[in-house]
Amino acid sequence: xxxxxxxxxxxxxxxxxxxxxxxxxxxxxxxxxxxxxxxxxxxxxxxxxxxxxxxxxxxxxxxxxxxxxxxxxxxxxxxxxxxxxxxxxxxxxxxxxxxxxxxxxxxxxxxxxxxxxxxxxxxxxxxxxxxxxxxxxxxxxxxxxxxxxxxxxxxxxxxxxxxxxxxxxxxxxxxxxxxxxxxxxxxxxxxxxxxxxxxxxxxxxxxxxxxxxxxxxxxxxxxxxxxxxxxxxxxxxxxxxxxxxxxxxxxxxxxxxxxxxxxxxxxxxxxxxxxxx
Numbered sequence: 001x002x003x004x005x006x007x008x009x010x011x012x013x014x015x016x017x018x019x020x021x022x023x024x025x026x027x028x029x030x031x032x033x034x035x036x037x038x039x040x041x042x043x044x045x046x047x048x049x050x051x052x053x054x055x056x057x058x059x060x061x062x063x064x065x066x067x068x069x070x071x072x073x074x075x076x077x078x079x080x081x082x083x084x085x086x087x088x089x090x091x092x093x094x095x096x097x098x099x100x101x102x103x104x105x106x107x108x109x110x111x112x113x114x115x116x117x118x119x120x121x122x123x124x125x126x127x128x129x130x131x132x133x134x135x136x137x138x139x140x141x142x143x144x145x146x147x148x149x150x151x152x153x154x155x156x157x158x159x160x161x162x163x164x165x166x167x168x169x170x171x172x173x174x175x176x177x178x179x180x181x182x183x184x185x186x187x188x189x190x191x192x193x194x195x196x197x198x199x200x201x202x203x204x205x206x207x208x209x210x211x212x213x214x215x216x217x218x219x220x221x222x223x224x225x226x227x228x229x230x231x232x233x234x235x236x237x238x239x240x241x242x243x244x245x246x247x248x249x250x251x252x253x254x255x256x257x258x259x260x261x262x263x264x265x266x267x268x269x270x271x272x273x274x275x276x277x
Contacts, residue, residue: 032100041101048126052113056120064115064148069141071164073149076142076173078165080134081106087165089158099130107153118147136197136265137175176262184264186237191272194265207276217256224277230254240270 022028035041064070077087084096084103096103109118123143125133134143149165156164184190192208195201201211205219226235230251233239242249244266247256261269 032098035100035102044101048129052117052120055124056114056117059116059119061115061119062144064144064151066148069145070148070152072142072173073145073147074165075169075171076138076146077149078167078169079173080137081146082165084130088153088156088161090161101129103130106150107156109150110154115147115151118150119143122146133197136194136262138173139176142173142175175260176264182263182267186267186271188268188272188275191265191268191270194261194269195272198259198261198265198269200259200269208272220273221276224274230256237267237270237274240273241266244269 036044082090083093084099085106086092086096087105088107091097092103092105113121121131123133123135123140125131134146138146152164153161195206195209196211200206201209201214203214203216205211205214205221207221223235229235229239229243230247233243233250239250241263243256244259245261245263246258247254248258
């Protein structure tokens, strides 16, 4: 038994050393000009499928056959999905066609995923795939509306798709940026997650938020104990939320862009930032 354990431990150590050398030597080609090798692609896809099925298992699916819901989903699909996934007779945008893994068409999505799984994917996104977590951009009923519209995709001709989700159609997907309601009390943990979905960590170092070391905006460590925001307004939860949503109004010409953060996410983010003391 002792010999077997030593042999196993040595094999694991050798494997870890080989993996470390592989990573450090930069052997694997990460460029988007080359797709993953088929074994890597298949392993990532299997991992993703199993994860989605597990995490979506307890979600209750509402009725998806309401025509008004489907029409609303068509607008949201046009405004937010076509650029990467295309539609019947409509190609993805240049960015979508160039990504690896490729965000392919969703015409066959209902054949591979249950509605609750499509909802989970749309709501939560997929790490390292370019698929965002739309819960920070769309209301929950809009997420289900997109799923409802996807159920119709397999039966749509190119002409049908253009008539239901074409660029010439009036109206737009409202999304959360325009929604005045804040249905939930501010929550710091939700705010920590929302920080990653609004690209805050692209410019700021934020304690508790995973990201690369950046030197674009000031680090946010200790922001909860600062007396002023942007050097000009009192650091209160209300002003911090306003700064997150309307930085150009509080300080015209600031390098901080308007990120179209909804009221709920702004309140949650402010709650998290207040804890950084």
